[in-house]
Amino acid sequence: MTRRVDIGGIVIGGGAPIVVQSMTNTPTADIAATVAQxxxxxxxxxxxxxxxxxxxxxxxxxxxxxxxISIPLVADIHFDHRLALAAIEAGVNKLRLNPGNITDAAKVAEVAEAAAQARIPIRVGANSGSLAPSYLDAHGRASVAGMVESALHEIRLLEWQKFTNIVVxxxxxxxxxxxxxxxxxxxEVDYPLHVGITEAGTVWEGAIRSAVGLGILLAEGLGDTVRVSLAGDPVEEVKAAYEILRSLGLRQRGLDLHVCPTCGRTGIDLAAIAGEVRKALADIxxxxxxxxxxxVVNGLGEVKDADVGLVGSKGQGSIYVDGEVVAKAVPEAELATEIVRAVRARLGRGTIADRNHA
Ligand code: SF4
Incomplete structure (x- = not known):
């Protein structure tokens, strides 16, 4: 079990629910754009x-x-420890320091003292792409041992300052x-772990790589907070993170969508309906x-296990709520709308009867 660390009121580690993080990609100096993102x-x-x-x-x-903003703010610092001091002064809730480019013991000590006074944690964030040269292998490449040693060195520097409010x-x-x-x-250590695959890619390949890596770690009980790193809109990082956590039964949020792969039996454009449903329920x-x-082959069994379900047939389908059929022979063109209505009704944001008065 890892230690508990408080990040601006959000606890990670020590068995707390795994926390979802992301990172803005607006220029931070553009306050309006950053706050909006x-x-x-x-x-x-x-x-x-x-x-x-x-x-x-x-x-x-x-x-x-x-x-x-309404959630804890983390400042990502590289190279210049004075920026870390400025960020602490600015009231951030946590710092990320890169042990690959802030290595001077006196500078780390200065940051540790300021962070201790401000009662904020520091993440020692080692990255394979920015290890200090002394931690690269004989071929100049990053290795597992080098990454671990680099992180441990920075952790020891902080610990020498009696600073243990650490995430790794x-x-x-x-x-x-x-x-x-x-x-x-x-x-080696029992500090909480922030887990992620760095430079994973754009949404498609990045989500898959992250799911493979984080899935294995999380299934082994490693990871207290996650970030899925994706190039593009960071909202996709958050969505992917929840999907990974949901797949392992670690967190639940929003739409948990299950769709059959379709086959020669399929008599409706199920993929299109699923896409419409996903889009319409993105706010939940x-x-x-x-x-x-x-x-009906697998449908009748699957809808019994869902809050809302659809079992299709040729050009139409039946809608189920809590395993009970609530609408039969709904024409294909109306299925997405009716499913969305059923979901919102199920969540108490309207009633299934609304469709009769629409
Ligand atoms: S549920 Fe039916 S349509 Fe979907 S893949 Fe299975 S057999 Fe095919």
């Missing part, structure tokens, strides 16, 4: 947000961002390396399981 992330379920602090202008924006991450682009690095560090935060099935 954080707002979209919060709507999607993001619980902690990190912003890059590459320069003094970004650090200067932190107080206004901190004031305007060891991210690599290589999924196996990431898994092995987390397994190794978990044998309460957990709801929806099973959309093309026919």
């Amino acid at each position: 954080v707002g979209r992330l919060v709507e999607a379920g993001c619980e902690i947000v990190r912003v890059a602090v590459p320069d003094a202008a970004a650090a200067a924006a932190l107080p206004a961002i901190r004031k305007a 991450s060891l991210k690599a682009t290589d999924v196996r390396m990431t898994i092995d690095a987390y397994r190794a560090i978990a044998r 935060a309460d957990p709801v399981k929806v099973a959309l099935m093309g026919c």
Whole structure:
């Protein structure tokens, strides 16, 4: 069991629910754009947000961002420990320090002292792409041992300052390396682990790589907070994170959509209906399981296990709520609308009878 660390009121570690994080990709100095993006992330379920602090202008924006957002704010610091000090002064709830580029013991000590006074944690965030040269192997490449040693060195520097309010991450682009690095560090320290696959890619390949890596780690009980790193809109990171956590029964949020793969028996455009349903229910935060099935073969069993279900047939389908049929022979063109209505009714945001008065 890892230690518990409080990040602006959100607890990670020590058996607390696994927390979903993301990172903005707006210029942090653009306060309005950054706050707006954080707002979209919060709507999607993001619980902690990190912003890059590459320069003094970004650090200067932190107080206004901190004031305007509703979730804990993490400052991402590389190279310049003075930016870490500025971020602490600005009231951020956590720092991420890269042990690959802030290695000077005196500077780390200065940051640790300021973070201790502010009572905020520091994430020691090692990354395979930015290890200090002394931690690269004989061929100049990152290795599991190098990543772990780099992180441990920074952890020891903090501990020498009696600073133990620590979170650790060891991210690599290589999924196996990431898994092995987390397994190794978990044998060495009991600080909470922020887990992720770095530079995973755009949404498609990045989500798959992250699901493979994080899935294995989380199934082994490793990971207290997750970030799925994807190029593009960070809202997709949050959605992917919840899907991974939901797949392992670790967190539930919003639409839990199950759709049969379709086959030669399918008599409706099920993929199109599923797409419409997903889009229409993107705003839902309460957990709801929806099973959309093309026919009775597996359909009758699956809808019994869902809050709302569809069993299709040729050009039409039957809708189920809590395993009971509520509408039979609904024409294909109306199925998506009726399913969405049934889900909202199930969640208490309207009633199934609304369709009779629409
Ligand atoms: S549920 Fe029916 S339509 Fe869907 S894949 Fe199975 S057999 Fe095919």
